[in-house]
Amino acid sequence: MxxxxxxxxxxxxxxxxxxxxxxxxxxxxxxxxxxxxxxxxxxxxxxxxxxxxxxxxxxxxxxxxxxxxxxxxxxxxxxxxxxxxxxxxxxxxxxxxxxxxxxxxxxxxxxxxxxxxxxxxxxxxxxxxxxxxxxxxxxxxxxxxxxxxxxxxxxxxxxxxxxxxxxxxxxxxxxxxxxxxxxxxxxxxxxxxxxxxxxxxxxxxxxxxxxxxxxxxxxxxxxxxxxxxxxxxxxxxxxxxxxxxxxxxxxxxxxxxxxxxxxxxxxxxxxxxxxxxxxxxxxxxxxxxxxxxxxSLYEFNENAQGATDRIKTEMSIRNAVCERWNSELIWGNVGSDVPSWAVQLTASPNLDPNITSLNLKAHFAPTLRIAEMFYTENGVPIDEDKTWSYQDRYNLRTVEASDEGMQEGYKTVGLHFNREPRFYANLGFDGATWFMRNNTWDLKTKIGQHAGKKQSVLYSITGYYAKKLVNWNMVISQGGGVSLEFYPWPVMRLADLYLLYAEALNETGNNALALEYINKVRERAGLETVQTSWSTYSNNPGKYTTQDGLREIIQQERLIELALEGKRFWDLKRWKKSASRLNTPIYGWDIGQEEYETYNRRTLLFDQKFNAPRDYFxxxxxxxxxxxxxxxxxxxx
The missing domain is CATH 1.25.40.390 (Serine Threonine Protein Phosphatase 5, Tetratricopeptide repeat)
Structure with missing residues (x-):
């Protein structure tokens, strides 16, 4: 020492x-x-x-x-x-x-x-x-x-x-x-x-x-x-x-x-x-x-009305954050008078088409970059999955009965189809469904629709919503009041620690044990193992067998599993990835539009810059x- x-x-x-x-x-x-x-x-x-x-x-x-x-x-x-x-x-x-x-x-x-x-x-x-x-x-x-x-x-x-x-x-x-x-x-x-x-x-x-x-x-x-x-x-x-x-x-x-x-x-x-x-x-x-x-890793086991196996997987992901003092929580912070109150009001849009609450701000607008980060349903990146049409991801498609997490008959972009459970658990978007204890809501966010832009400040600038951070017990009253179940903010939960462990294992040459801990997290998320997913679906099937390849997989796994919880900010810095990730444009959808074709246009919001190495500190x-x-x-x- x-x-x-x-x-x-x-x-x-x-x-x-x-x-x-x-x-x-x-x-x-x-x-x-x-x-x-x-x-x-x-x-x-x-x-x-x-x-x-x-x-x-x-x-x-x-x-x-x-x-x-x-x-x-x-x-x-x-x-x-x-x-x-x-x-x-x-x-x-x-x-x-x-x-x-x-x-x-x-x-x-x-x-x-x-x-x-x-x-x-x-x-x-x-x-x-x-x-x-x-x-x-x-x-x-x-x-x-x-x-x-x-x-x-x-x-x-x-x-x-x-x-x-x-x-x-x-x-x-x-x-x-x-x-x-x-x-x-x-x-x-x-x-x-x-x-x-x-x-x-x-x-x-x-x-x-x-x-x-x-x-x-x-x-x-x-x-x-x-x-x-x-x-x-x-x-x-x-x-x-x-x-x-x-x-x-x-x-x-x-x-x-x-x-x-x-x-x-x-x-x-x-x-x-x-x-x-x-x-x-x-x-x-x-x-x-x-x-x-x-x-231990949290598993949702309530017999809630409408909770299919898919929904239970989604709720295992969401409630690992939102269920207070759940089994996965290592450090839950309760420093504020009403923990997570501001987070939930900032994250949620209006869900009930018959009630408008000005308390629901929907400011937490995940960027298009975050939506593209999640895996396909096969558990590999969207630009690696040889069964998924990456080049058509911005083209409109119509939702069919077999498509998960979306409203049948609605039109939305290909980016929203056939994605992993964490995509639907983390993000709300125009045409998505939003499971809560009191109902499964249809999210419609184009201008003039119930969850769309209201006033000059109550809306998501990107067209995405942080579903993951909203406790499923939230209820909106007829007068617009909001009843929230507060939860301690997860400064550290077990999935975070498992992925830190996997990272250290990979850097010290223990590929096999690193995969074991990544796969624990993936299993809870409803995915097959890294080995099965990459070997079967990736155009780079041997990626996980090398230290560099597994490092990239671990980093993306962390960014996905801990998405919207704020860990990305410090992880990009410590990996020295901020210089590349934060020097690219910020995009969302054209949220001020009424029609499918015009709303679902990729729109430049800001050309972000990061001055390296200065901005690391x-x-x-x-x-x-x-x-x-x-x-x-x-x-x-």
Whole structure:
């Protein structure tokens, strides 16, 4: 393990411009007296401070506070946004190439608006760890658990900053107020050192279980769901190490001149297979821990009216996300007051032709690129399936009784025919059917139809809808009110971990076991094995037998299985695929039309650009660099 240079940081970080006053974060102490002593005077107050440490988690289920939704190419939205309609335009502007160093968008470094200041979160974690021993009425096993939770949160905040900004400072402890300005002018640390520090923190709370620590599962489901468990910590460790082994951080020569203020190289530009070996071990450990805790791939088994075998497969896919606290969930985040509320209203169009609800915005508009990404019904890419007419995918066809997921007699493009179950589970579109507990709805989205464009803001700009994110228990009342069943946002679920494991297995030469874990996910999705699908239907039947070919298959499998959940944004970055995928035009359908022929025309929405390698990491603001000149700017900014 590398010798990590641990940095102490001043309690009041005015020098760095990243921390606001004490009253901004210590809002849990009695009588509004913002003192550390009062925050740790007893068990009750200390627990409040514990929850303050949790409060800095990114708003995973906030369409405007989470860059994973709109900052890439997975979703698109109409532009310009009408004045006063949205409170934050940051993620949309990043997707449109408007990130900047004067006032950075999605500024997790300093915080603001709907984005938490993660350095302040780290500071709060350090305060907790330095003061928890003052609490005299706290049982030892409970204290050890709380300490473990906060250490994990501190690791996670470092991890999120690393993803967004690359090499960052390591803030392990708070300095006393007497520290001088030179001491608080901290420097960025090499990426590998930051990764080691994050992993060391997670290891410190998962390897020891003496007298408490992280639980393997949550037993008190009435008040503790969403708290950190050992499977959560190990799964995030696996994600950290897979990312560290991926091309963005492993052997990336694009940043060979990225140096610290003292000349220290901040990127190790040499490829190291040991990083993949380390990631593999972490994935194995996480899989074992999750399965031992009873976590398993979700299967829909309700006898709902109209639920055919095809619908049950679709609901297994949808409810792996939307059924609250289902068997597949490793980490479900409940940070917002009503988890997934904004996501569902943003995703759903009006389904009932007799009721119009202005609460259903349908803004989450998956792009045409996403629709083309899913496999055919044979489980291979649409441009590889020798039985599927790729060249006719934009031509109109009439839906027949034997065609799944669509309305008989309706006309739609060939792209929507004979696709895999995940296509119909993820996407709604003009002519599709939409299964809910109370009915199977016919989705009609041309202008003037019940699910089509309404007003200037209630519509999907692409003609696609994020069906996967809408819980099947949603009901619209006659007055337009919406009854929703909330679910925790899936920060990590088992299918995600299985595919990370498959990726690490392939990179370390274990093709057979990698296929086994991919096929577990494919089986739940109603598909045959990779071996059968490629051997039988692909025009490249031996693709899965090579490391490069299987890598491509694993990457597409991840993008499909985790589609619309935001994982694509970071995966494209770590694979160094953003430069190619985000430098191509964004298309949808011509949604302002009334007729089949005119509506189903591919329409250019935006010519997206990605400036590589600059855009792989966000800039630090000029203000931060002025306050602390030791913090060098990211390359290209």
């Amino acid at each position: 590398r010798d990590i240079k641990k940095i102490r940081i001043l309690v009041i970080l005015t020098f760095l411009g990243i921390i606001s006053s004490c009253s901004d974060y210590l809002d849990v102490v009695p009588d509004n007296v913002a003192t550390i002593d009062n925050a740790f005077v007893d068990k009750t107050q200390a627990e409040k401070y514990l929850f303050t440490c949790y409060s800095f988690l990114p708003r995973f289920d906030d369409p405007e506070g989470n860059p994973e939704f709109y900052a890439g190419d997975e979703y698109w939205i109409f532009w310009p946004i009408p004045d006063g309609y949205a409170t934050s335009l940051d993620p949309y502007q990043i997707a449109r190439g408007l990130q900047n160093r004067v006032s950075p968008l999605m500024n997790f470094w300093e915080g603001g608006g709907r984005v938490p200041p993660l350095w302040q979160g780290i500071r709060s974690c350090n305060i907790f760890l330095e003061n928890i021993d003052k609490v005299t009425d706290l049982e030892p096993f409970l204290k050890n658990r709380w300490i473990a939770e906060v250490k994990f949160l501190k690791a996670y905040y470092h991890w999120y900053l690393l993803k967004a900004y690359g090499p960052i400072p390591i803030v392990d402890e708070n300095l006393p107020i007497s520290a001088n300005s030179d001491q608080v002018r901290i420097e960025r640390q090499p990426v590998d050192d930051v990764v080691d520090y994050i992993v060391e923190l997670i290891d410190s709370v998962t390897q020891e279980e003496v007298n408490g620590g992280l639980p393997n599962r949550i037993d008190n489901k009435t008040s503790e769901l969403g708290r950190i468990t050992k499977p959560i910590a190990l799964a995030i460790k696996a994600r950290v190490l897979v990312t560290a082994a991926s091309p963005l951080f492993n052997g990336n020569t694009d940043f060979d001149n990225f140096l610290g203020n003292d000349g220290t190289p901040l990127f190790n530009t040499n490829f190291e297979i040991e990083k993949w070996n380390r990631a593999l071990k972490a994935c194995e450990e996480a899989v074992v821990a999750c399965e031992a805790a009873g976590i 966000w800039p630090l603001s000029d203000n931060v660099l002025t306050i602390n000149p030791n913090l060098v700017q990211n390359p290209g900014w």
